[in-house]
Amino acid sequence: MSEVLLEIRGINKRFGGLRALSDVSLSIKRGEIYGLIGPNGAGKTTLFNVLTGLYQPDEGEFSFNGRDLFAAKPHVVVASGIARTFQNIRLFHNMTALENVMVGRHVRSHSGIVGAVLRSASNRYEEQAIKQRAQELLAYVGIAHRAQDVAKHLSYGDQRRLEIARALATDSILLALDEPAAGMNSTETEALKQLMQTIRASGVTILLIEHDVKLMMGLCDRIAVLEYGKKIAEGIPEVVKADPKVIEAYLGVGDP
Amino acid sequence: MNASTARHLKTLSLIVVLTLLPFVIQLALGNAWLRTLDTAMLYIMLALGLNIVIGYAGLLDLGYIAFYAVGAYTYALLNSPQLLPLLTGTGYEGLLHTPIWIVLPLAAMLAAVFGVLLGAPTLKLRGDYLAIVTLGFGEIIRLLLRNLTRPLNITNGPIGINQIAPVEIAGHSMSKPIQLGGLQFTSLYQYYYLFLVLVLLVILVSSRLQHSRLGRAWIAIREDEVAAQSMGINTRNVKLLAFAMGASFGGISGAMFASYQGFVSPESFILMESVMILAMVVLGGMGHIPGVILGAILICLTPEVLRDVVNPLQDQLLGERIVAPDDLRMLVFAIALILVMLLRPEGLWPSRRRTSELHEEDEAKPSVKTKVASHE
Numbered sequence: 001m002s003e004v005l006l007e008i009r010g011i012n013k014r015f016g017g018l019r020a021l022s023d024v025s026l027s028i029k030r031g032e033i034y035g036l037i038g039p040n041g042a043g044k045t046t047l048f049n050v051l052t053g054l055y056q057p058d059e060g061e062f063s064f065n066g067r068d069l070f071a072a073k074p075h076v077v078v079a080s081g082i083a084r085t086f087q088n089i090r091l092f093h094n095m096t097a098l099e100n101v102m103v104g105r106h107v108r109s110h111s112g113i114v115g116a117v118l119r120s121a122s123n124r125y126e127e128q129a130i131k132q133r134a135q136e137l138l139a140y141v142g143i144a145h146r147a148q149d150v151a152k153h154l155s156y157g158d159q160r161r162l163e164i165a166r167a168l169a170t171d172s173i174l175l176a177l178d179e180p181a182a183g184m185n186s187t188e189t190e191a192l193k194q195l196m197q198t199i200r201a202s203g204v205t206i207l208l209i210e211h212d213v214k215l216m217m218g219l220c221d222r223i224a225v226l227e228y229g230k231k232i233a234e235g236i237p238e239v240v241k242a243d244p245k246v247i248e249a250y251l252g253v254g255d256p
Numbered sequence: 257m258n259a260s261t262a263r264h265l266k267t268l269s270l271i272v273v274l275t276l277l278p279f280v281i282q283l284a285l286g287n288a289w290l291r292t293l294d295t296a297m298l299y300i301m302l303a304l305g306l307n308i309v310i311g312y313a314g315l316l317d318l319g320y321i322a323f324y325a326v327g328a329y330t331y332a333l334l335n336s337p338q339l340l341p342l343l344t345g346t347g348y349e350g351l352l353h354t355p356i357w358i359v360l361p362l363a364a365m366l367a368a369v370f371g372v373l374l375g376a377p378t379l380k381l382r383g384d385y386l387a388i389v390t391l392g393f394g395e396i397i398r399l400l401l402r403n404l405t406r407p408l409n410i411t412n413g414p415i416g417i418n419q420i421a422p423v424e425i426a427g428h429s430m431s432k433p434i435q436l437g438g439l440q441f442t443s444l445y446q447y448y449y450l451f452l453v454l455v456l457l458v459i460l461v462s463s464r465l466q467h468s469r470l471g472r473a474w475i476a477i478r479e480d481e482v483a484a485q486s487m488g489i490n491t492r493n494v495k496l497l498a499f500a501m502g503a504s505f506g507g508i509s510g511a512m513f514a515s516y517q518g519f520v521s522p523e524s525f526i527l528m529e530s531v532m533i534l535a536m537v538v539l540g541g542m543g544h545i546p547g548v549i550l551g552a553i554l555i556c557l558t559p560e561v562l563r564d565v566v567n568p569l570q571d572q573l574l575g576e577r578i579v580a581p582d583d584l585r586m587l588v589f590a591i592a593l594i595l596v597m598l599l600r601p602e603g604l605w606p607s608r609r610r611t612s613e614l615h616e617e618d619e620a621k622p623s624v625k626t627k628v629a630s631h632e
Contacts, residue, residue: 052486078488086486092479094613095472103476107488109469113497116468117461123468130469150612170488 005030005205006051006082006174011060013043013050013229020046021057021229028174033196033206035220035237037213039249042226044209045087048178051207052084053077065173078107083172085163087179087209093152097143097162100151101134104169137165141195157188164195168204175199176207181215193219217241225249278448289560290444294516296556297451298509303536303552304458304545305505310534311543312471313498314478316387318530319374319394323503325401325525326370327363327510332417332520333410334359342408356423360511367507368500370397375499379492382481394530402522416521423450423515430515447516454512458505462545465501474498475543475609535589539596541603543610550605558592559585 006028013021021043028034036044049055051062053074062070067080083104092100109130115123138144141161146154154162160180167175177196181189193215200206210216216223217237225233225240227249233240240246282290302324309317333339334354343349354362374393378386404411411417422431422443430450434441465471473494476484485491514520532555540551562581570577596603602610 074485075488075490084486090480090483092476094609103472104487106469106473111469116470117464119464
């Protein structure tokens with residue numbers, strides 16, 4: 001449980017003159033739910049994009065599951081076992097739910113032009129396996145009955161679930177969820193919480209950005225707090241909650 | 257009758273129709289229309305090739321005709337006396353009679369290489385920007401063909417290449433008619449059947465690719481490139497594959513064009529041709545093979561129909577000819593495209609997916625719930 005899965009050290013990311021991340025270091029242990037909180041604009045999503053390869057960091061170290069992923073391309077990151085969802089849902093809207101998840105299998109399958117054109121036995125077998133795995137994952141997140149529906153016709157909560165299924169389809173070791181509960185009502189949030197616990201119980205580590213502090217405190221094993229691109233606190237929820245710097249970041253400095 | 261028998265029956269009747277089509281056309285409409293039919297087949301291949309780039313991967317390519325040109329010149333150079341002065345005495349004169357089963361794959365491969373050459377620098381471009389660069393690429397190839405006469409005369413410049421040998425299969429030159437049981441198969445018939453085989457091959461490859469892992473990746477990129485990347489798709493390679501595949505169909509079609517026509521010049525590969533092929537894809541239904549074929553046929557037939565209808569009509573109604581049919585052609589295309597864009601932006605015969613993309617407003621109503629088969 002205590003083995004380090006992901007470790008970054010001294011990550012810097014600048015956009016022109018803006019220092020979006022400065023000297024951020026953190027480590028995520030295998031099997032935990034790790035939360036990332038902070039006020040708006042603190043750099044949470046930037047850090048997320050760095051960890052998933054969408055942004056290339058300027059300096060620092062980034063290792064994951066024994067591999068160096070510094071400035072690696074997104075498809076390399078995904079192949080290494082990190083998959084993500086997006087704050088503003090980014091499904092393939094005009095593909096069916098099933099096809100969305102099947103796209104997620106891309107990185108774990110191999111058939112190319114020749115196999116597809118000749119429709120070789122191995123290609124057919126692989127295609128069948130992709131479909132079957134996708135169906136299993138839809139059932140796993142609880143939307144098997146929507147498999148043949150176009151993604152954009154799914155309800156908001158189901159779209160969130162579909163995004164998670166699609167990410168899991170890449171056989172991820174670390175699942176990075178960017179505000180998965182945004183816009184959900186309390187029933188949906190509770191169901192999502194249960195889903196995340198099920199996923200964690202299956203052995204997948206979870207990295208979570210969330211504004212719902214109550215949800216985070218109840219769910220995460222450890223939490224890091226970002227403010228102005230810097231990590232200001234890290235630790236178990238109870239400690240972080242009581243940290244004066246964190247209180248200051250969220251509520252401002254009180255007048256003496 | 258069960259489903260499988262019904263399908264076999266459908267396939268069988270389609271084969272009969274396609275086999276008899278040239279006879280019917282020639283008897284009913286004459287040789288000129290048979291020639292149009294052959295040309296239409298070439299355009300179907302082109303439209304299906306462009307469909308991979310635009311319809312599947314969503315990359316707007318306005319220079320597609322360049323790949324047609326690459327294929328055409330590949331065939332022309334390897335099956336005409338054009339390079340004879342350069343090769344005389346080198347012992348390589350035999351290259352000028354390269355057989356079709358070598359030229360055709362070579363044309364496809366060369367076109368694919370050019371597809372990658374075009375694709376590589378444009379990987380980060382999208383939409384309008386990509387369109388402009390590809391448009392420029394098309395013109396570069398045409399100008400290159402026009403000017404590649406010094407220091408070695410390779411393309412023969414604007415004059416073009418003449419005396420291109422027709423396709424030769426098993427020692428039989430396709431320019432010579434075949435007598436078979438009282439029927440005479442002229443060159444036009446023979447090319448029709450050759451093109452038919454190639455078109456069917458192109459359809460098979462397109463449809464299998466569409467329903468493969470790669471096809472899904474193309475569509476994913478079209479839908480949302482960032483999400484596709486985050487799902488582990490190597491967008492660079494997958495896009496280059498789309499360019500290469502699309503281009504290779506263009507190359508095959510081009511090689512056939514050169515042999516069929518017996519003559520190529522840069523004037524056959526102007527921007528207008530790229531626009532026409534794009535119009536075929538858009539008019540018919542982007543991303544949908546039957547739609548794209550329909551689009552290609554309609555656009556190929558329009559000028560012929562105009563030619564057959566406009567002049568007699570003018571003679572009868574006005575007693576004199578005021579407009580030339582060719583001038584009307586652009587007007588008709590323009591009106592048709594405007595109408596399609598206004599009334600059926602998804603094309604005349606679209607895929608269900610495309611329809612759902614372009615009719616967002618209808619779906620806001622909760623009562624509408626479209627079911628789409630997992631494989632469109």
